[in-house]
Amino acid sequence: MDNLKKQKHKSLFDSIGIGVGPANLSLSALLSPIQGFKSLFLDKQTSFIWHEGMLMSGVTLQVSFLKDLVTLVDPTNPFSFLNFLSENKRLYRFSISGIDDIKRTEFNQYYNWVIQKMNNLEFGNEVISACFMKDYFVVKTKTQTYRSKNIVIGTGLIPFVPEVFQKYIGDTLFHSSVFMKKNTQFSNKRVAVIGGGQSGAEIINNLISLDSKNSPKRIDWISQRYNFLPMDDSPFTNELYTPSYSEYFFKLPKNVKLKLIENQKLTSDGISEDLLKSIYSKLYEKEVLVGNKICDFHPSCQLEDIYKNGSSYKLVINKMLPPKIKVLDVDIVILATGYKEKLPKFIESIEGDFRENDQLVEMNEDFSVPWNGPKNNKIYVQNGARKIWGVPNPNLSLNSWRAAKIVNSLLQEEYYCLKGESSTFEWDSEINAPNNKLDKINIS
Numbered sequence: 001m002d003n004l005k006k007q008k009h010k011s012l013f014d015s016i017g018i019g020v021g022p023a024n025l026s027l028s029a030l031l032s033p034i035q036g037f038k039s040l041f042l043d044k045q046t047s048f049i050w051h052e053g054m055l056m057s058g059v060t061l062q063v064s065f066l067k068d069l070v071t072l073v074d075p076t077n078p079f080s081f082l083n084f085l086s087e088n089k090r091l092y093r094f095s096i097s098g099i100d101d102i103k104r105t106e107f108n109q110y111y112n113w114v115i116q117k118m119n120n121l122e123f124g125n126e127v128i129s130a131c132f133m134k135d136y137f138v139v140k141t142k143t144q145t146y147r148s149k150n151i152v153i154g155t156g157l158i159p160f161v162p163e164v165f166q167k168y169i170g171d172t173l174f175h176s177s178v179f180m181k182k183n184t185q186f187s188n189k190r191v192a193v194i195g196g197g198q199s200g201a202e203i204i205n206n207l208i209s210l211d212s213k214n215s216p217k218r219i220d221w222i223s224q225r226y227n228f229l230p231m232d233d234s235p236f237t238n239e240l241y242t243p244s245y246s247e248y249f250f251k252l253p254k255n256v257k258l259k260l261i262e263n264q265k266l267t268s269d270g271i272s273e274d275l276l277k278s279i280y281s282k283l284y285e286k287e288v289l290v291g292n293k294i295c296d297f298h299p300s301c302q303l304e305d306i307y308k309n310g311s312s313y314k315l316v317i318n319k320m321l322p323p324k325i326k327v328l329d330v331d332i333v334i335l336a337t338g339y340k341e342k343l344p345k346f347i348e349s350i351e352g353d354f355r356e357n358d359q360l361v362e363m364n365e366d367f368s369v370p371w372n373g374p375k376n377n378k379i380y381v382q383n384g385a386r387k388i389w390g391v392p393n394p395n396l397s398l399n400s401w402r403a404a405k406i407v408n409s410l411l412q413e414e415y416y417c418l419k420g421e422s423s424t425f426e427w428d429s430e431i432n433a434p435n436n437k438l439d440k441i442n443i444s
Helices: 002-010 022-031 081-087 091-097 104-117 176-182 198-208 235-241 243-250 254-263 273-290 396-411
Strands: 015-018 039-042 127-133 136-141 145-148 151-153 173-175 190-194 218-222 295-298 301-309 312-320 323-330 332-335 379-381
Touching: 015 022, 015 136, 015 145, 022 039, 022 104, 022 396, 039 145, 081 091, 081 104, 173 176, 176 198, 176 332, 190 198, 190 312, 190 323, 198 218, 198 273, 218 312, 235 243, 243 396, 301 323
Parallel strands: 015 039, 015 151, 151 379, 173 332, 190 218, 190 332, 218 295
Antiparallel strands: 127 136, 136 145, 301 312, 312 323
């Protein structure tokens, strides 16, 4: 067995994927029918758990189950979510109870079912460097060296922790991404949740659902937004999460893209309406029927500073409408402050015009980056280009489409047909004006 493994590592791969999350799992699944294509996917984690720190009981998926690893580009692929349900003998029950209320835990089960069926994934194998030598990339981990014609980076986003909080990160101040890992005791504690998006709302819902024995003494929910706003999940808005819109967005000038992203923020970063209703209903029961006010809301508030006060914290917040400074005394701070894009350190030796510091700034239409090496050897980046491809980029909606585009590029042929999909809007036809006119578009 060891000899076989050594032979495997000495061979030349057609593609090595770095990071095993939904993006590269989709790529692996869509490569699976292709005979003779040699791929390998590496991940530093010892096993896969999808959003482990936020995998709370009852939390639902915010997209359709059709937006799995393969279905929207290859409905016959055996790695579909429907095939997972069928093999696990739960298809009928799902059809009755689950279509509009898919639990995130079930999608985690689905991803792990896929992983168990694949033989080209290696966990617990962290990549430390990647460089180009002669005709191939050399990918080094702590224990092995691999060679590949192409590499696909799918390391995902990283938690965003504002600078003012960084020195206090620990057991009582932490990012929402580790919420379930902390096993924090909230009984009789004063808790602040910072961030008015979906993650913040899920944590608030979890905290107010705790029984009286484990319940916090008080919860402060702080957001810069003027209210705790719902996600825009209307049909015309969901057209922004189609391939035709993403390809249209890709061709726009950079300044127009930035304006659109800001205007479209609530299409993905709002709170699901069902969750808002759940929170409101639970608070009504606690505050009106039981007489126990537990949660204070602080919309339109900017955090000015934080001070450590023994084992607790003082949060200085600026209520922007009208300006007014307020100090909150809390025991636990949870940062639902989102995630940010960051190119991994292991490609620092790769030269090209695709980055500024650790940020991706340029990309080709096949999701490869313009680097200084041979054009036949490509570096692809998955899920790290929101400013280039628009709001759908980090979302599951276009996961399989992006992976299929990469497959077609790797094979240099149209293995997956991605053209001609029906759309309500004719996005491409709208890019007819010269760039100097597009630059002056007023987006209100």
